[in-house]
Amino acid sequence: MATTDESTGAWFGADGQVSQLRGLLFKAGCLGATLLTLFLVFVFLVYVAVDAIEPGTADPAWWATVVATVVVPAVALSIYYYRFDPRAGEVAYTALGLPVAATLLAGGVGIVFRHIITPHEWLALVVAAIVAYGALELHDRAREGGAFERTAVAAVVLVLTIVGIPGLVPSLRGMILSLPVLPIAALSLLGTFVAPIGLAVGWYVRRARESERAGLIAGGATVAAATLGVVAGPVAGVSWTTWLILTTVVGVPVGLYVERVLSGGEGVSGLALPVAFAAGAVVCAVVVETAGFTGPNVWLDWEFLTSAHNRTPREAGIYPALVGSVMMIIVVALAAFPVGVGAAIYLEEYAPKDGLIGSVVELIEINIANLAGVPSVVYGLLGLALFVKAGGLRPGIVIVGGLTVSLLILPIVIVSAQEAIRAVPDSQRQAAYGIGATRWQTVRTVVLPRAMPGILTGTILALGRAIGETAPLLMVGVAAAVRISPRSFFGLFSAMPRQLYSWAQLAKPDFYHGVLAAGVLALLVVLLMMNGTAILLRNKYQRRD
Structure with a gap:
């Protein structure tokens, strides 16, 4: 019969040993949740890939050749590396x-x-x-x-x-x-x-x-x-x-x-x-x-990546939307990164921590953290009011879409940059002050180089979210489909998620099975590469520590 130690709150068995049952159950629950999540993501990727590639249309001999010449040698080498090197x-x-x-x-x-x-x-x-x-x-x-x-x-x-x-x-x-x-x-x-x-x-x-x-x-x-x-x-x-x-x-x-x-x-x-x-x-x-x-x-071939939208499914492509997404992300990065990192530097290194101003700064930080959870459609309405109605910019252009999405990820950039700056040991700041460095010199030569990998990791993850947003683009009037790629940041554009949304509304089955799946797979590849880059930066930063 288990008894409780009133001084420590630890659970003991009859033999006086600490019970590990709850810890084992917690570990098993976490493992199960992780495996379930990975399984669901895998099922989704397989479902999309099957629609985009249509493996059943190939000859069995074609698949046998691919397996014999590409898959088998790669798997054999992978097993060798895992076991021996x-x-x-x-x-x-x-x-x-x-x-x-x-x-x-x-x-x-x-x-x-x-x-x-x-x-x-x-x-x-x-x-x-x-x-x-x-x-x-x-x-x-x-x-x-x-x-x-x-x-x-x-x-x-x-x-x-x-x-x-x-x-x-x-x-x-x-x-x-x-x-x-x-x-x-x-x-x-x-x-x-x-x-x-x-x-x-x-x-x-x-x-x-x-x-x-x-x-x-x-x-x-x-x-x-x-x-x-x-x-x-x-x-x-x-x-x-x-x-x-x-x-x-x-x-x-x-x-x-x-x-x-x-x-x-x-x-x-x-x-x-x-x-x-x-x-x-x-x-x-x-x-x-x-x-x-x-x-x-x-469906996902070179012609799809280099062609414009077309009413005929086999001739439809995503290139203008791909160009629009690239231009929008450039605007988002140029707008959100310096503002977000600058705000994080001020809040962590310069803002007073005591007194009335310190209370105001704390209130600002709480609101920034809360803004990170606001629905994206709200930022779309904010962008419409701020840049189109008040700013007089044309709806549906690259600069409007980019600035609107930058508002969406700005709180995320600020919070991630704050965490990266906060992780820099205070002893390094004190060492810089001890040799006569000013606060700006300390921030520029000590804090920022040390925090930059963490800042870049958070920023890349935020950009990965930005490139997949649809609701803010709908609010600011981004076109459902364009046949000509934008030539400037003030030109009309469409983005990949907006193009996918429009394809999903079309009645032809080939659009919402083949073309839509190919577009989703292309967008997922971009997102996975961005997230992979963030993971590599994080791992390199951890090894350096």
Whole structure:
């Protein structure tokens, strides 16, 4: 018979040992809840994937070929890594997932250079930013002013170099764009996009290998490989813009990771998994093409990703909505990240904690936490009233949708940034103060670098929520479907969740089974990649601690 120790409240059995029954039941309940959640998510993903891929339409011989050439070698290697070499398994899964993530990122960069900013505009922006940075450095070296003076000088320099005063003073960026002669588009991107990446690669390799020669070779090889695409790309049937982006956004991170694994000497055998996967895919394609096996009637294909909406299901695509989502997320990130992080820095590092002002600050923090749980449709109404009715902006444009969704995730960014800043040990602040650093210097050089991984993790998760929101977009008049991608942040647009919502309302079964499932799968891939990036940042931050 169990008895209770009145002093400790612990439960004891007849033999005087602490009873573990409740702990075991709690552990089993948590495990069951986790397994149930994973099972339901898996069922949902399978259901969507079956509708998007339609595996039953493929020949059994096609599936047998895929299993024999791709699945079996990959599973065999995975089992080997799990049983005998876990470190190689980590390398294998990273090496397999990194190209996929980098390719998705390259697609986003390609959308930016195709629809948002031209190579010449990018050239003018980079040159103006370099001049602004140089002017600020000269000011800091010539005069040691206070924080207010530095902020004012930075604002003036940024206005004169990048923005300008409409009707009065043209910006340096505008003056560059107005020049009668500019470098060709390829040279503009080589000098202002590829060259900085090459310098970063050279610096990283030089620091990792402690060799000036290795750094020069790595940086030069990056620039040379991208430059080769300007000539060889069109010959190979690939545009020079695509070649430059693939070389820098996909080739560079994959190459650096492989170089780090080879130089470290641990888990090198894990690189065999992506090689086996790629070789199996090539062999599978050759066998299927030679034998004439029929594959599945896939809805989520390249044509779907690069086509506009159409009334015919087989010709419908998601590209304009995909471009709109990318442009909206850029607006959301530019609006929510600096404001949210700035608010978190003030609340944690500068706001008084005592007295009347401290009580007001505490009330503000409570309200910020409560705002994170407000329904998204309410933020849609707020955006409609604030940006359309009061601000006079046109409903349904990118800037309105982005600013409205940024209001939605702003409390999440603030709270996550506060937690990351609060996690920085106070002893590090005191050490900085002890050597004579000011509060701003302490925040800039000690607190923010330490808290930035946590801040980025929370921000990426918030952006993942933002890209899947539909209700705020409905409230601000975002179009159900557009056939032309937006060319500016003031153009009409549609986003992926809004497009999916409109497809779900169509009466044709092929739309709400095939096309809708393909769109949902594309959106889920983007969300999973963003969440995966946040998890990697969090794990890296924890290992650093």
